[in-house]
Amino acid sequence: MIQKDHIKYEREYQGKSLRMIAKETKHDFRTVKKYADLDDWNEPISKKRRGRPTVLDPVKSIIDHWLTGDLLIPRKQRHTAQRIYNRLKSEYPDLFHASVRTVRSYVAQKKKELYSAKEEGYLPLTHPRGEAQVDFGEALAYGKGKLIKIYFLNLSFPYSNASFTQLFKGQNQECLFTGLSTIFEHIGRIPTSLWFDNCSTIVSKIQKGGNRTLTDAFLRFALHYGFTYHFCNPGQGHEKGHVEGKVGYHRRNFLVPVPRFDSLEDYNRTLLPLFEDDRGRLHYRKHEVIDDLFQEELTVMRSLPPRPYIVKGLVKAKTDKVGKLRFEGNWYSVSPKQAHTEVWVEYNAFSVTILTLDYQTIITHPRLYGTNQESMIWAPYLETLAKRPGALKYTSFYQELPHPWQEYLDTLDRSEKKRVLEFLAQMVSQEGMEGATIGLLETLKGESHDIDSLTVTWRRLTDDSYESNERAFSGADLPPFSYHPDLSQYDCFLKGENPS
Numbered sequence: 001m002i003q004k005d006h007i008k009y010e011r012e013y014q015g016k017s018l019r020m021i022a023k024e025t026k027h028d029f030r031t032v033k034k035y036a037d038l039d040d041w042n043e044p045i046s047k048k049r050r051g052r053p054t055v056l057d058p059v060k061s062i063i064d065h066w067l068t069g070d071l072l073i074p075r076k077q078r079h080t081a082q083r084i085y086n087r088l089k090s091e092y093p094d095l096f097h098a099s100v101r102t103v104r105s106y107v108a109q110k111k112k113e114l115y116s117a118k119e120e121g122y123l124p125l126t127h128p129r130g131e132a133q134v135d136f137g138e139a140l141a142y143g144k145g146k147l148i149k150i151y152f153l154n155l156s157f158p159y160s161n162a163s164f165t166q167l168f169k170g171q172n173q174e175c176l177f178t179g180l181s182t183i184f185e186h187i188g189r190i191p192t193s194l195w196f197d198n199c200s201t202i203v204s205k206i207q208k209g210g211n212r213t214l215t216d217a218f219l220r221f222a223l224h225y226g227f228t229y230h231f232c233n234p235g236q237g238h239e240k241g242h243v244e245g246k247v248g249y250h251r252r253n254f255l256v257p258v259p260r261f262d263s264l265e266d267y268n269r270t271l272l273p274l275f276e277d278d279r280g281r282l283h284y285r286k287h288e289v290i291d292d293l294f295q296e297e298l299t300v301m302r303s304l305p306p307r308p309y310i311v312k313g314l315v316k317a318k319t320d321k322v323g324k325l326r327f328e329g330n331w332y333s334v335s336p337k338q339a340h341t342e343v344w345v346e347y348n349a350f351s352v353t354i355l356t357l358d359y360q361t362i363i364t365h366p367r368l369y370g371t372n373q374e375s376m377i378w379a380p381y382l383e384t385l386a387k388r389p390g391a392l393k394y395t396s397f398y399q400e401l402p403h404p405w406q407e408y409l410d411t412l413d414r415s416e417k418k419r420v421l422e423f424l425a426q427m428v429s430q431e432g433m434e435g436a437t438i439g440l441l442e443t444l445k446g447e448s449h450d451i452d453s454l455t456v457t458w459r460r461l462t463d464d465s466y467e468s469n470e471r472a473f474s475g476a477d478l479p480p481f482s483y484h485p486d487l488s489q490y491d492c493f494l495k496g497e498n499p500s
Helices: 002-012 018-025 029-036 057-072 081-091 100-116 173-187 216-225 237-254 264-278 290-298 379-387 389-394 396-400 403-410 414-444 451-462 488-495
Strands: 131-143 146-157 162-168 193-196 203-206 212-214 228-231 313-318 324-327 330-333 342-347 351-355 361-366
Touching (some): 057 081, 057 100, 131 237, 146 173, 162 173, 162 290, 173 216, 193 237, 313 324, 324 342, 379 414
Antiparallel strands (some): 203 212, 324 330, 342 351, 351 361
16 A cells, blocks of 8 residues: 555655656556556455365476476377376375366466467367268378388268278378268268368468368369368468377277288278267267267268279489489489480379380389489399399499399309399399398309309299199109119110111
């Protein structure tokens, strides 16, 4: 009150300006103005009652500190009420004596205070039958024994709570279109409307007023299947919250344990039937079987077009001096015959095919994701080198051969080298260079290392019926037999007689 009285006195009796008083007292200008102009100084009729102490009071400041710090942390790594409860029990056993229910109530209230200024309230949305939402998620998987990052496309139907997912090594346009068209073909119908993020694969620009410039490829895809499309407002992913929840559900229920596959296309085909079984559950709110609701949705969806959409891209490229080309930051082998040549690169979500300018297929590779990787198919190079074995050591291709093959080929003469290179081309076409190298190393363990030994070893390793068709003979296997030649017939020739 003394400070309030001083402000009033300086204003009324000293005639000082509000700004001068604020400067002298170091109070905010609005505070000074409030008390300088105040006419009613009656004490308020009721005072705010102080809250009763609670068992949570000793640790409220700790909880507040954790929750405030979470504002700087990604949403998925923020504290839940359960995590706060567990930490308090573990780290502050002397101060904390509340129940988990008390903690949850306080955390919910505190989070509402902290996030109310940052987030608008969400309105409960109604979802018509046949509408679907689309989003990608991330996970890990073993591809051919190697742990890699994968992206799984999720398509969910909020009305029925049905959903599907497909796995890819990227989340580009080809992966998006392939995943959607595969699911459309599987269910035999097309959603009436799809909700998307503003991903660059389909939205090239967001204009003022919310209008969007869409990529030509997406417009063509949407026209082919005839669905309408909607996009979330920037930064408002909750507008398709159903599919975001499904991302976590699919990861927990379909990608645990970590998936293993040799062919991602084959693995995706095995995934689709699993979602039919998953629809046997009850809807979390409607308490009806999800599959019954989904069958109801199918009746309002669009029919499939006569032909599926062919997902592919086509660009022109030029090979280098050894017949390789660079596409999306990665290297793909073509053929030494195609060195310094323009070719077409046809690509989809899983493969890259090299074509001649008149669209004849040269070679097909698995599509690489990432940068500075190389896909090498050796057969075309080996077939060419087999015709000129003497030049092998002086080619840049020779330096790329696995070291065991370099050493082995150096021991052979020209004719042997030619035969080995021809057979190596067959080995590579069957099992790849890695498998061919295993075959060579197995051969080198024996006493004989020639082409025939290599052939026998390779058949033994790759042909399951080879050993069963062989029979090892020993002296005991042969029947008793003796032969005594009669040379008297040759005496006639020596004497010039006719033996007849």
